[in-house]
Amino acid sequence: AAPAKNTSAPLFASLPADIQEAGTIQVGSDLAYAPMEYLDEDGKVVGFDVELADLIGEQLGVEFVFNNAQFDSLITQLKSDRIDVAISGMSDTAERQKEIDFVDYYNAGGVLLVKKGNPSGLQSADDLCGKTVAVQRGTTAEEVSNAQSTTCTDAGKEPVEVLAFDRETEAMLQVKNGRADSGMQDYPVAAYNARTSGGGNDFEIVGDQIEAGPLGIAVSKEDTQLRDAIQEALQAVMDSGDYQKLIDAYEVP
Numbered sequence: 456a457a458p459a460k461n462t463s464a465p466l467f468a469s470l471p472a473d474i475q476e477a478g479t480i481q482v483g484s485d486l487a488y489a490p491m492e493y494l495d496e497d498g499k500v501v502g503f504d505v506e507l508a509d510l511i512g513e514q515l516g517v518e519f520v521f522n523n524a525q526f527d528s529l530i531t532q533l534k535s536d537r538i539d540v541a542i543s544g545m546s547d548t549a550e551r552q553k554e555i556d557f558v559d560y561y562n563a564g565g566v567l568l569v570k571k572g573n574p575s576g577l578q579s580a581d582d583l584c585g586k587t588v589a590v591q592r593g594t595t596a597e598e599v600s601n602a603q604s605t606t607c608t609d610a611g612k613e614p615v616e617v618l619a620f621d622r623e624t625e626a627m628l629q630v631k632n633g634r635a636d637s638g639m640q641d642y643p644v645a646a647y648n649a650r651t652s653g654g655g656n657d658f659e660i661v662g663d664q665i666e667a668g669p670l671g672i673a674v675s676k677e678d679t680q681l682r683d684a685i686q687e688a689l690q691a692v693m694d695s696g697d698y699q700k701l702i703d704a705y706e707v708p
């Protein structure tokens with residue numbers, strides 16, 4: 456576990472008073488998104504985002520506490536102050552920037568994840584016309600799939616049938632059971648699932664990354680001091696080389 460409040464940490468003084476007082480930063484996160492954030496067999500919160508938060512927390516002298524939440528509730532929770540930040544592999548998009556601020560920490564796009572052997576013979580998102588894609592509700596994958604459907608119908612082809620689920624794990628099950636032709640997930644997540652699920656026999660990745668862009672730690676627009684403190688702490692983690700060590704440890708491609 457991350458150390459408790461440490462008032463002599465390098466960036467403790469740059470935190471807002473209420474966070475200094477609490478000694479914690481309350482995080483909202485959908486903890487079913489391996490390897491970014493998930494629960495291990497013992498129910499412990501683990502993953503790339505979690506370890507990065509620990510490193511940032513060391514710089515700030517406070518502990519990031521992860522609270523499990525549904526992904527599509529995170530922005531509302533932030534705006535209503537029920538959480539201090541959202542760390543959930545969340546893409547920093549122009550659309551979301553209208554509502555919240557981001558501290559970017561990684562770059563990833565979506566990619567198609569299909570059943571091993573690629574039974575529907577998909578090569579790219581353009582092949583989704585007339586096919587079924589399973590995605591997590593409220594994600595960029597859902598948006599991209601809906602946009603692709605419009606592209607299909609504009610071209611006089613069949614629309615994409617987009618099946619949306621609260622958890623990414625439910626969407627993946629559809630692909631595994633053959634009830635969806637494809638899933639669409641952030642590249643590091645799809646790569647992890649292709650490598651690990653069923654000992655590497657359940658899924659494979661098809662085609663290139665779609666609309667790659669930054670993932671960010673999301674902060675309320677009112678919390679500029681917290682945002683800037685996290686930004687500074689992240690920079691320190693990057694300058695120290697610890698960020699690169701984390702990337703290497705997770706073999707995030």
Ligand code: ARG
Pocket residue numbers: 484485486487488491492526543544545546547591593594595596623641670
């Ligand atoms: N990057 C995508 C998005 O922001 C998906 C993130 C899903 N994260 C999660 N923990 N389930 O929409």
